[in-house]
Amino acid sequence: MSEETLDFSNGEFKQLLNQSSELVLRQFENIHNQKGYNDHPQKEVEQWFDEELPEEGLDPSKLLDEVETKVLNTATGNLGPHMYAYVMSGGNQMAIIAEKLANTINQNQTKWHLAPAMNEIEKRVIRWTAQMLGFPMDSGGVLVSGGSAANLTGLTVGRNVFFEKEGIRKTGLFGMKPFVVYASEEVHSCVDKSVELLGIGTNHLRKITTNASFQIDLEKLENQIKVDLAQGLQPFCIIGNAGTVNTGAIDDLESLSKLAKQYDMWFHVDGAYGALAALLDDLKLEYKGMELADSIAIDFHKWLYQPFEGGCTLVRNWDNLRRTYYKKAAYLDTELANDGNRLEYNEHYFQLSRNAKAFKVWMSIKAYGMKRLRAMIQKDIDLTDYLNEQVKKSEDFELVADSKLAVSCFRYVGNMESKEEIVQFNRLLMPELEKDGRVFIMGTQLKGDYAIRACFINHRKSEETTDYLLQVIREVAEKMIVQKKQLIA
Numbered sequence: 001m002s003e004e005t006l007d008f009s010n011g012e013f014k015q016l017l018n019q020s021s022e023l024v025l026r027q028f029e030n031i032h033n034q035k036g037y038n039d040h041p042q043k044e045v046e047q048w049f050d051e052e053l054p055e056e057g058l059d060p061s062k063l064l065d066e067v068e069t070k071v072l073n074t075a076t077g078n079l080g081p082h083m084y085a086y087v088m089s090g091g092n093q094m095a096i097i098a099e100k101l102a103n104t105i106n107q108n109q110t111k112w113h114l115a116p117a118m119n120e121i122e123k124r125v126i127r128w129t130a131q132m133l134g135f136p137m138d139s140g141g142v143l144v145s146g147g148s149a150a151n152l153t154g155l156t157v158g159r160n161v162f163f164e165k166e167g168i169r170k171t172g173l174f175g176m177k178p179f180v181v182y183a184s185e186e187v188h189s190c191v192d193k194s195v196e197l198l199g200i201g202t203n204h205l206r207k208i209t210t211n212a213s214f215q216i217d218l219e220k221l222e223n224q225i226k227v228d229l230a231q232g233l234q235p236f237c238i239i240g241n242a243g244t245v246n247t248g249a250i251d252d253l254e255s256l257s258k259l260a261k262q263y264d265m266w267f268h269v270d271g272a273y274g275a276l277a278a279l280l281d282d283l284k285l286e287y288k289g290m291e292l293a294d295s296i297a298i299d300f301h302k303w304l305y306q307p308f309e310g311g312c313t314l315v316r317n318w319d320n321l322r323r324t325y326y327k328k329a330a331y332l333d334t335e336l337a338n339d340g341n342r343l344e345y346n347e348h349y350f351q352l353s354r355n356a357k358a359f360k361v362w363m364s365i366k367a368y369g370m371k372r373l374r375a376m377i378q379k380d381i382d383l384t385d386y387l388n389e390q391v392k393k394s395e396d397f398e399l400v401a402d403s404k405l406a407v408s409c410f411r412y413v414g415n416m417e418s419k420e421e422i423v424q425f426n427r428l429l430m431p432e433l434e435k436d437g438r439v440f441i442m443g444t445q446l447k448g449d450y451a452i453r454a455c456f457i458n459h460r461k462s463e464e465t466t467d468y469l470l471q472v473i474r475e476v477a478e479k480m481i482v483q484k485k486q487l488i489a
């Protein structure tokens with residue numbers, strides 16, 4: 001390593017790159033047997049990293065060895081097929097390569113001339129995303145960190161454009177009459193955070209109850225809008241779910257868009273989990289009306305199998321982003337160099353410095369093609385249907401909620417009879433499954449009752465790994481029952 005810079009010699013760098021590639025390859029060697037979770041106690045993990053600030057550098061090859069044992073080999077099994085919790089996709093190999101290349105050239109995705117190719121790639125990914133969702137081809141958009149940021153961005157654009165006449169960017173919310181956001185009770189909690197961050201306050205977020213399919217109740221929604229109007233409040237925005245996190249429910253987006261129009265409101269769609277399943281011909285109709293949204297949140301690190309992080313907000317035109325974020329600053333002014341065709345991302349988004357998130361999306365789409373990506377989404381859905389069938393066929397599980405997407409909610413019932421006992425047992429089952437670690441799965445609350453929730457969003461799953469999920473849950477549950485009996489005896 002030279003003393004003048006932080007660079008290694010070409011030979012050393014090549015050796016380290018090769019060594020790191022070996023680490024990557026070893027992660028894939030035995031991927032089908034990768035545990036869902038490695039149950040190391042928190043204190044132990046903390047202790048692995050308990051060291052003083054290093055004054056001298058470590059032999060980088062030894063550092064890579066340390067990384068392999070402490071970080072890579074202990075990682076939660078997002079890559080492998082045994083992860084079912086939250087919405088964790090398995091990433092993809094082309095994106096691993098893309099991330100390495102993007103980090104090599106270290107482009108700042110802000111002013112056009114700081115990253116000409118990357119800026120045009122981001123614009124292209126926005127255009128392709130608009131095409132996937134049936135949005136206008138000249139839609140504006142921006143790559144953001146994930147679904148939470150994508151919802152916040154969509155709602156920020158909504159707020160700033162909707163209340164532009166009131167001068168909201170200058171005066172803030174002072175002196176304005178309270179305005180109200182509407183969504184179903186199944187809406188993701190990141191929307192609550194956005195509503196708080198935007199100064200609207202969760203007292204003005206109306207969570208409307210859902211029907212038996214967990215879709216927003218349209219009649220109750222309209223009644224609530226009328227009540228709020230009568231009380232002198234201003235209805236501002238309806239948020240439709242294009243795939244809820246709990247059950248994958250898709251609201252009646254067409255009716256929501258009509259209501260938003262009728263009451264002169266902004267229409268935002270949270271498609272972080274489910275919007276990309278609209279690519280499937282069989283499901284297209286379920287999403288009717290999504291293409292009419294004023295803004296939509298999408299997550300590429302969910303159903304486009306990207307590694308974290310990568311989300312996207314689409315709005316109907318670039319000007320909406322500019323009206324929300326544009327700020328002039330002498331040190332950022334590129335007006336003279338710009339012939340009008342360069343899109344300056346710093347004028348269309350909150351961040352100034354940004355990494356090139358669109359690059360891995362672009363490389364993945366080009367490498368795999370949409371046909372293959374669609375097939376992977378379909379496979380996730382087919383495997384969820386397969387799980388539902390196995391649950392229904394079994395004598396010791398019950399299906400609680402299925403979905404048109406790839407989430408299944410079920411419970412282990414064993415020989416238990418009362419619902420109370422079953423619900424309580426399933427709650428206690430979760431920490432035991434975490435200790436076991438062969439699969440990683442979590443639960444949720446559906447209309448007040450606990451259920452196990454399995455989300456399929458990994459192209460490395462199969463019927464065999466799905467059978468394994470039920471087998472592991474059954475084994476851990478039976479072990480708990482035996483232990484309970486021993487305690488009583």
Ligand SMILES: Cc1ncc(COP(=O)(O)O)c(C=O)c1O
Pocket residue numbers: 086087145146147148149188190243244245270271272273274299311
């Ligand atoms: C429907 C929905 N919206 C928003 C989010 C938040 O996305 P992120 O975790 O990328 O911030 C999620 C995450 O699971 C989600 O399922």
